[in-house]
Amino acid sequence: MRTPINREELLLRIQALEFAALDLNLYLNTHPGDARALADFNQISAALAQTRTAYEQAFGPLMNYGHSLSCGRWAWIDEPWPWEA
Amino acid sequence: MWAYEKKLEYPVKVSGPNPKLAKVVVTQYGGPDGELAASLRYLTQRYTMPTSQAKGVLTDIGTEELAHMEIVAALVYNLLKGAPLSEIKAAGMDGYYADHDRSVYFVNGDGVPWVAAYIQSKGDPIADLHDNMAAEEKARATYEHLINLSDDPQVTDVLRFLREREVVHFQRFGETLNIVQDFLDRRKVW
Numbered sequence: 001m002r003t004p005i006n007r008e009e010l011l012l013r014i015q016a017l018e019f020a021a022l023d024l025n026l027y028l029n030t031h032p033g034d035a036r037a038l039a040d041f042n043q044i045s046a047a048l049a050q051t052r053t054a055y056e057q058a059f060g061p062l063m064n065y066g067h068s069l070s071c072g073r074w075a076w077i078d079e080p081w082p083w084e085a
Numbered sequence: 086m087w088a089y090e091k092k093l094e095y096p097v098k099v100s101g102p103n104p105k106l107a108k109v110v111v112t113q114y115g116g117p118d119g120e121l122a123a124s125l126r127y128l129t130q131r132y133t134m135p136t137s138q139a140k141g142v143l144t145d146i147g148t149e150e151l152a153h154m155e156i157v158a159a160l161v162y163n164l165l166k167g168a169p170l171s172e173i174k175a176a177g178m179d180g181y182y183a184d185h186d187r188s189v190y191f192v193n194g195d196g197v198p199w200v201a202a203y204i205q206s207k208g209d210p211i212a213d214l215h216d217n218m219a220a221e222e223k224a225r226a227t228y229e230h231l232i233n234l235s236d237d238p239q240v241t242d243v244l245r246f247l248r249e250r251e252v253v254h255f256q257r258f259g260e261t262l263n264i265v266q267d268f269l270d271r272r273k274v275w
Contacts, residue, residue, distance in 0.1 A: 011092060019094065022149060023253065029141045030260035065088045082093045083159035 010055045014062075017048040087148070094152040095246045097159040098239045104176040107164035108194055109234050113247070114157045115191025115199040118223040124150035126204040126220060130213045136268050139210065142261045143217075146254050153247055158189045160240060165189075211269070214262040221255035 024041040031037060052062060060075035061068030070076060113119045127147030134140045165173075165187040173182050180196055191199035207213050228248035235241040 012096065015092065015094065015096065022094075022145075026142070026145055026149075026253065026257050029138055029145060030257055030264065032138070062091050063088055064091075067088055076091075082091060082155070083097070083162050085098050085159065085163050 005054070005058050007055075007059050010051065010058070014048065014051050014055060017044055017051060020044045021048055087151075093156055093159060094149070095156055095243060097156055097163065097243055099160065099163040100237045100239050102166060102168035102172065103164045103237055103240075104168045104173045104178045106235060106237060106240060107161050107168075108176050108178050108181070110157065110164065110231060110240070110244075111161050111189075111192060112194040113224070113227060113231065114154065114161060114189065116193035116197075116227070117203045118220065118227050119193075119199075120150050120154035120157055120224075121191055121199055122203045123220060123224060124148075124154060125201075126206070127217065129204075130206045130217070133206075133208050133210070134213075134265070135210050136265055138264050139214070139261050142257055146257065149250070149254075153250065156243060156247065160243060161189045162187075164237075164240070210265050211262070214258055214265060218255055218258045218262070221251045221258060225251035225255070 021041060021044045024037055024044065028034065028037055028041060056062055056068055060078050061070050064076060068076075115121055124147050127143045127150065131140050131143035131147065134143060168187065170182070173179060181190075181192070184190070193199075205213070205216055207216070225248055228244050228251065232241055232244050232248065235244060
């Protein structure tokens with residue numbers, strides 16, 4: 001049985017993964033020789049890319065300027081915008 | 086260049102309109118130790134940093150601060166959205182309303198607009214990195230004051246996240262200061 005995809009849940013997963021990647025990114029800037037942090041960063045980045053693709057296929061592009069595809073129609077301007085809680 | 090991601094770094098929800106809370110939270114948008122000041126400070130200081138690591142740190146933290154500016158804007162926007170005029174007046178926000186209605190503008194809690202004089206770019210990496218460490222501590226203290234003032238647990242949760250980021254940034258700037266200090270010391274050895 002296919003689990004229904006909930007937009008908010010998927011977005012929360014992306015926020016969690018990207019936060020982990022961001023924080024590791026800042027750490028690696030001052031600890032570039034830390035191999036474990038680097039492995040974590042790459043693993044999380046791969047999971048983030050995968051989750052982002054799943055989100056975009058169901059709910060439209062997350063990024064502008066050519067970082068996301070807009071298949072079929074121009075979905076970038078669809079509601080909601082991030083501040084519309 | 087920058088690209089926009091159509092999401093917040095951290096989810097924002099508010100319990101309802103609350104102009105009294107919006108009036109103080111807005112200081113982290115356009116106040117002296119707010120997120121606009123933080124992002125512009127780091128992004129303009131990065132050009133004259135002497136090491137690649139320091140350039141990376143200022144670029145990435147400056148970029149995260151832009152995301153924090155958006156989080157604070159989302160808080161203020163939602164705390165003012167649909168707020169009745171009687172509550173806006175009772176909160177002492179009638180002066181703000183006269184100029185900005187319920188929009189989001191760069192002022193501190195008393196309505197003083199943001200000025201570039203809040204920040205500095207000295208061209209001296211040791212001075213700039215100390216400036217940035219102080220900026221992170223001042224922002225942390227401001228978030229603690231806002232947490233003390235908050236009567237909305239959903240807003241408090243977001244303020245706690247932002248406070249925590251100041252602590253992490255302080256740590257990273259301290260490490261960067263050591264890296265830059267070592268680099269400058271090594272250059273003096275003949």
